[in-house]
Amino acid sequence: MRVLQLIETGGPGGAETVFANLATALRDRGHHVHCMVGDGSWLPAELRGRGLNTELLVPGTSADLGLLRAIRTAIRREQIDVVHAHLFDAAVYAAVASSLEGCRCVVTLHGQVDVRRSGLRTWIKRQLMRANADVVVVVSEALRRDIASVLHLPSDKLRVVPNGVQQAPSSSATEPMFQHQPDDAPKRVVAVGNIRRPKNYPLLLEAFSLVRRELPHTLLEIVGEEDRDGLYESLCARAAQPDLDGAVQFHGFVPDPQSVLRGADTFVLASLQEGFSLATIEAMLAGVPVVATRSGGPEEIVKDGTTGLLVPVNDAVSLASSLVRVLNDRAFARTLAVAADADARTRFSMDAMVNRYLRIYEGRLEQLPRSSRGPAA
Numbered sequence: 001m002r003v004l005q006l007i008e009t010g011g012p013g014g015a016e017t018v019f020a021n022l023a024t025a026l027r028d029r030g031h032h033v034h035c036m037v038g039d040g041s042w043l044p045a046e047l048r049g050r051g052l053n054t055e056l057l058v059p060g061t062s063a064d065l066g067l068l069r070a071i072r073t074a075i076r077r078e079q080i081d082v083v084h085a086h087l088f089d090a091a092v093y094a095a096v097a098s099s100l101e102g103c104r105c106v107v108t109l110h111g112q113v114d115v116r117r118s119g120l121r122t123w124i125k126r127q128l129m130r131a132n133a134d135v136v137v138v139v140s141e142a143l144r145r146d147i148a149s150v151l152h153l154p155s156d157k158l159r160v161v162p163n164g165v166q167q168a169p170s171s172s173a174t175e176p177m178f179q180h181q182p183d184d185a186p187k188r189v190v191a192v193g194n195i196r197r198p199k200n201y202p203l204l205l206e207a208f209s210l211v212r213r214e215l216p217h218t219l220l221e222i223v224g225e226e227d228r229d230g231l232y233e234s235l236c237a238r239a240a241q242p243d244l245d246g247a248v249q250f251h252g253f254v255p256d257p258q259s260v261l262r263g264a265d266t267f268v269l270a271s272l273q274e275g276f277s278l279a280t281i282e283a284m285l286a287g288v289p290v291v292a293t294r295s296g297g298p299e300e301i302v303k304d305g306t307t308g309l310l311v312p313v314n315d316a317v318s319l320a321s322s323l324v325r326v327l328n329d330r331a332f333a334r335t336l337a338v339a340a341d342a343d344a345r346t347r348f349s350m351d352a353m354v355n356r357y358l359r360i361y362e363g364r365l366e367q368l369p370r371s372s373r374g375p376a377a
Contacts, residue, residue, distance in 0.1 A: 001361060002032040004080045006071065008057060008090035010040015012225055012253050013194055014278040015110040018163050018353075019043070019086050024050050025354045034078045036071065038090075041225075042253070057090065071097035082106060082361045088114035092125040095132035106360055108137040108161070111275035112146050113198075126151055135360050137161045139276040142296040159360060162300070164353030165281045167345055187218040187327045190264040190288070192257045192279035193271070194224040195232050195250075200293075203316055204270035205235065209243045210320035215327055218247065223260050225253040261286040265333070266326045271295040272313055281348050284308070284340035289333040291322045301348075307340035 005023045009016060019035075020043060027033045035054045037043050047054040055074070058066055071094055075083065084106045085094035091107040098105035107129065109115060115126065129136070130151055137159050138144045144160050151158075189208065193199045201222065208220045226232040232250070239248035254260055257279065261267065267283035269292035276297035283290050284301075290308030292298040293315075302308035309326065311318040326333045 001081045002034075002079055003361070004034050004036065004071075004074055004078060004083045004094075005086075006036040006057075006083060006090060006094050007043070007086040008038045009087065010038040010043045011046075012040075012042040012255075014163070014276065015086055016040070016043045017278060018108075018110070020046050020050070021164070021166055021350060022084075022354065022357065023047065023052055025350055026358075027052060029354070029358075032078070034074060034080070036074060042255075067093045068097055072101055075101045075103060084108070084357070084361075086110065088129075089125070091133070092128050095129050098134075099132040104134045104361070105132065106135045106137060106357070107133045108139070109143065109147055109275075110139055112143060112150070112273075115147060115150050133157070135159055137357075137360070139163050140297045140300050142300065143275045161353060161356045161360075162348060163276050163278055163281075164350040165278060165285060165344070165348050166350055167285055187215055187265045188221060188263070189218060189266045189268055189323060189327075190221045190223065190261055190283075191268050191270070192223045192261070192282065193269070194253075195222070195227045195235065197227075197229075197231060198272050198274075199224070200270045200272045200314065201231070201235055202238065203314060203319070204268065205238050205244065205248065207270065207316040207319040207323065208248070210316060211323050211327070212243065212247060214320075214324045218327065220244075220248045221251060221260060221264075222248065223251045223254050223257050226250075257282060258286055261288050264288045266291055266323055268319070268323060269293060269295070269298060270319060271298075274298055277301060280308075281344050284337075284344040287337045287341055289326050289336040290340060291319065291326060293319070301344075302340075303343065306336070307343045308336055 003026055007019045023033050023035055035047050035052050036057055038057050044054060080103050082104045083094050083098045085091035086108045095105045135157055136153055138147050139162060141160055148158055211218055261283055267288045267290045269280055271293055274295045274297040280290055280292055280298050280301050290302055292302055292310055293313045294310050295313055302310055304310040309322040311322050
């Protein structure tokens with residue numbers, strides 16, 4: 001097939017990582033893949049480094065006809081069979097362009113924030129997506145329920161495809177790396193996620209302050225790109241207060257989060273809401289026990305008490321208590337880590353995700369005459 005992969009952002013982030021890995025896997029299976037992406041600090045260079053055909057979306061065109069023209073031009077030039085658009089805004093234009101050019105359009109929504117915005121423009125975009133997208137994919141059952149209540153799509157047009165993660169050979173199945181740390185070594189808690197308000201880092205710092213009352217030598221490391229809205233500065237100020245001074249490290253964006261996760265004693269996710277959570281799966285595959293909030297996606301990834309611990313959203317006491325439990329009980333932590341590694345490898349492989357998307361592409365193409373799938377060569 002000839003596939004146009006499109007996303008309005010340039011990363012770094014979970015949606016952009018899925019985009020890059022899916023585009024690469026499709027290319028490696030012999031499909032023609034062309035990428036259209038937003039400008040950003042990570043994704044365009046990452047795609048080009050992988051040898052993928054990549055063009056940038058022109059800045060400022062996401063709210064006018066310029067983006068529509070650019071997508072239609074790419075569909076014709078690349079003789080596209082299927083357009084696969086990620087995230088909401090540009091996906092609306094992709095759906096309309098695909099309809100006009102006679103090819104199929106699959107949309108993946110990685111979260112609900114953009115779809116739930118108020119105002120006439122968002123309402124119009126929702127109607128256009130409902131009318132023109134062939135399939136809307138969401139990455140978790142929790143997100144499916146929420147998106148269904150907003151878009152009101154027929155059941156055959158709304159699908160769930162969990163994100164897949166690139167997996168290295170299993171090294172954590174027998175002895176997670178934290179097992180080899182001396183008993184008196186500082187405990188390391190790692191959080192992975194861009195510094196944005198939905199990640200609820202202020203609450204995480206409050207919970208971590210409670211952890212340090214029980215385990216004063218524990219360290220917290222945060223991996224993620226800084227925001228531009230002042231949240232990072234306020235977190236730094238909170239981390240400098242006496243109860244946390246010297247115990248919190250901000251790494252910024254790290255291309256390979258596994259390099260920080262390896263050997264961590266616990267992974268923590270304090271989010272208010274998650275469509276999925278690639279970082280949670282990456283921690284499971286790194287042999288790191290997980291403590292996460294019941295924020296949507298993690299509830300479908302983590303089996304509470306078996307492959308990790310789940311706690312209520314916005315509850316610093318419960319989050320701290322679960323962290324202390326895992327940090328204090330190495331046997332329990334090892335049991336969680338081993339079970340999580342095996343479970344993640346079974347349920348969240350890259351091959352499984354790609355196979356599901358290919359079935360969606362192929363199923364929709366079968367319903368369209370070959371002569372209608374874009375201009376002839």
